[in-house]
Amino acid sequence: MNLLRFFRRQIQVARVSGIPVRIDYRWFVVFALSAWVVAASFEQGTVLTQLVKLAPGAAWAAGVATTVGLFLSIFGHELSHALAGRVEGIGSEEIVLHPFGGLTRLSREPDNPRAEFRIAVAGPSASFLFAVVAFALMYAARLAEMRAAAAALSIVAYWNLFIAVSNLLPGYPLDGGRVLRAFLWKRYGRLDEATRIASLGGQLIAGALVVFGVWFYVRADDPFRALWLVLIGLFLWDAARAVRGPRRGRGPRTAGEAMTAPVSVEPDATVSHFIDHVLNVHRQRAVAVARGRRLHGILTLEDLKSLPRERWRETLVRDVMRPVADDLFVGPQTPLAQAERLMNTNGAGALAVVDQSGELVGLLLRGRIKRKA
Ligand SMILES: [Zn+2]
Numbered sequence: 001m002n003l004l005r006f007f008r009r010q011i012q013v014a015r016v017s018g019i020p021v022r023i024d025y026r027w028f029v030v031f032a033l034s035a036w037v038v039a040a041s042f043e044q045g046t047v048l049t050q051l052v053k054l055a056p057g058a059a060w061a062a063g064v065a066t067t068v069g070l071f072l073s074i075f076g077h078e079l080s081h082a083l084a085g086r087v088e089g090i091g092s093e094e095i096v097l098h099p100f101g102g103l104t105r106l107s108r109e110p111d112n113p114r115a116e117f118r119i120a121v122a123g124p125s126a127s128f129l130f131a132v133v134a135f136a137l138m139y140a141a142r143l144a145e146m147r148a149a150a151a152a153l154s155i156v157a158y159w160n161l162f163i164a165v166s167n168l169l170p171g172y173p174l175d176g177g178r179v180l181r182a183f184l185w186k187r188y189g190r191l192d193e194a195t196r197i198a199s200l201g202g203q204l205i206a207g208a209l210v211v212f213g214v215w216f217y218v219r220a221d222d223p224f225r226a227l228w229l230v231l232i233g234l235f236l237w238d239a240a241r242a243v244r245g246p247r248r249g250r251g252p253r254t255a256g257e258a259m260t261a262p263v264s265v266e267p268d269a270t271v272s273h274f275i276d277h278v279l280n281v282h283r284q285r286a287v288a289v290a291r292g293r294r295l296h297g298i299l300t301l302e303d304l305k306s307l308p309r310e311r312w313r314e315t316l317v318r319d320v321m322r323p324v325a326d327d328l329f330v331g332p333q334t335p336l337a338q339a340e341r342l343m344n345t346n347g348a349g350a351l352a353v354v355d356q357s358g359e360l361v362g363l364l365l366r367g368r369i370k371r372k373a
Contacts, residue, residue, distance in 0.1 A: 024098060070159050114182070173240065293359040298348050300350065
């Protein structure tokens with residue numbers, strides 16, 4: 001178990017236009033495996049590399065170079081989701097590259113179906129574009145008699161085509177599932193219901209992949225592909241169920257259903273006023289900072305620890321609070337699972353809930369989620 005946890009621990013490898021890029025240790029295993037498979041193919045001259053046969057050293061170099069291209073393709077796909085999100089006014093928490101592809105964690109749900117649609121199609125569009133560019137370069141390399149480069153480029157081109165098409169399958173959280181969700185959301189006007197149906201699609205596709213994998217094993221005697229399909233199926237099943245999960249019980253499903261009262265303090269109040277008049281009554285780790293129901297930030301006890309007691313009287317709340325930012329509030333319709341994820345990573349351990357007109361309507365506090373029947 002500890003070994004498993006070690007392999008899942010994430011490390012940050014880069015920061016691209018302000019977004020942390022993380023990988024976990026399993027990624028190295030998959031990278032090495034991919035480089036090895038591609039190198040072997042270059043050595044033996046199989047399907048995509050049939051016109052080339054390289055010596056072992058050159059084959060390994062080609063394997064590593066091609067694999068870098070494959071992972072850059074995934075990264076480019078994710079980055080275009082993140083950039084499309086930025087255009088829609090939504091920041092990204094992180095881009096994670098995991099063994100089965102990538103993931104862009106947006107700081108909150110899109111505001112409307114149109115934004116959801118645009119962010120979802122940005123990824124596959126980029127992959128299609130990369131495929132076209134790689135095919136063009138492949139033909140150029142062929143004309144220039146650079147056969148090894150042409151073979152590597154053809155692998156990258158087909159891989160991008162595969163990423164684009166497979167991500168368009170209509171099951172949440174795949175991109176196609178997000179497109180479906182945007183469509184359902186626009187049609188029925190309810191994000192939670194749209195999410196539920198789209199992630200049901202995700203589970204159906206995941207189940208089909210597992211069945212397909214087993215069939216491959218039995219009929220086609222292709223254990224490698226079979227195992228791969230089953231693993232991807234299980235991974236997708238897990239991801240889709242995590243979205244649907246909260247609905248299974250009788251507990252709250254959205255931030256609006258789980259929130260507690262919007263306990264708040266004015267930005268111009270002093271810290272000692274907050275401690276005597278707010279904290280004394282409401283013993284909680286964080287409160288909203290608001291004036292007239294407009295959110296200014298979140299004040300956590302954690303932030304006050306470094307402030308010496310003798311300065312409580314002169315320090316204003318607004319000078320020690322966390323100013324309002326993308327990762328400090330959600331809408332009442334945000335799925336609870338997503339809100340909890342955000343709350344666990346934003347450093348405050350709390351989230352304000354703000355309705356469509358921009359009014360503060362509630363608070364979510366880690367460990368204090370209201371579980372009503
Ligand atoms: Zn995508």
